[in-house]
Amino acid sequence: MYSVGELARKANITVRTLHHYDQIGLLKPSGSTEGGHRLYSDEDVMRLEQISILKKMGLGLKAVHEMLDSYGTDWLSCLEDQLQMVQREKEKLEELESMLRVTIHSVQIEGTLNWNAMFQMIRLSQKDPAAKQRFIREHFTAEERKLLHKLPNLNKDDPLTMRWTEEVAQAKAVMHEDPASPAAQEVAARITTLALEAFDGNHTLMNKYWELHGAEDNPMNLYPFEPELLEFLNAAFEYYDRTQTAHEAAAPPKPFVGKNRRK
Known part of the structure; x- marks a missing residue:
């Protein structure tokens, strides 16, 4: 004893x-x-x-x-019940983690706690995964779907998402300027570069995704853009695309280079 x-x-x-x-x-x-x-x-x-x-x-x-x-x-039943309880708690913690990350990203973008944007972002993050998959299958080909996994995810803190969040915040900072202004065009250029990186350089898929963005039934929306910001970005992108096309058309043709080049 x-x-x-x-x-x-x-x-x-x-x-x-x-x-x-x-x-x-x-x-x-x-x-x-x-x-x-x-x-x-x-x-x-x-x-x-x-x-x-x-x-x-x-x-x-x-x-x-x-x-x-x-x-x-009966330790087997005891441990199995405990495992189920831990799994339920894990799901709750993961949901809480997701909501906190979404809220943090909202503050980073808005510069303050915008309750309306936060509520919309949380709703987006809680969309039924099955509905999201149906939307993807309906609007994107099998080849396109392979690239969608690289898109920014506001529930995470991966480098691409962090960069995307910063650029949206910059866009909001200059959204009242002329879309053709240097500041607006710098934002348009950086977001375009970021988008091309996410879509592996696929311009067609990038434009297709952006055209779908903002649709009320789109469970893939990256962020609940306010109408003014969406209008500004569309105008900035349109001017940026025209400028890039004009620059490419005005560029001198590249000389042929190769082992069979004539002298």
Whole structure:
């Protein structure tokens, strides 16, 4: 038999903890001295080790008490039930993490906590995955679908998403300027470069995706652009495309280079 002090030293816990376990009925000593001091048996030591293991698994004392008293030696059922509880908690934490990331991105873009934008972003992030897949299959070919996985995701903090968030914030900062202004065109150029990177240089897919952006039934919208920002971006992109086309048309033809080049 072990005294309360001996068991505390053996288990590397405090005497106060053992007193608390006794008070709540989690671990009662099997005996006592003539003077009324607690004495613990080897079976008590085993129960204390079980309590320690379950606590390390994340259970609170109430849950530990219920599991030890309800399941007895049926540890398989005990562990399976605990695993299911952990999985449910994991799903809740992942949902909370997603909402926090979405909110952070919204603040980065808006410069403040825009509740309307945040609510819309959270709704977008919680769209039914099946509806999203149906939309993708209806509007994109098999080859196009292979490239969509690289799109920015506001639920994550990958480098592409972070860069995209910064560019949208810059677009909002200059959205009241002329879309043909140098500042607006710099934003248009950077977003176009970023989009081409996401779509592996596929201009057709990039334009197709942008044309679908903003549709109310589109579960793939990257961000709930306000109408003024969307109008500004469309005008900036249109001017940027015209300018790029004009520059390419005015560029001198490149000389033929190769091993059969005539001298």
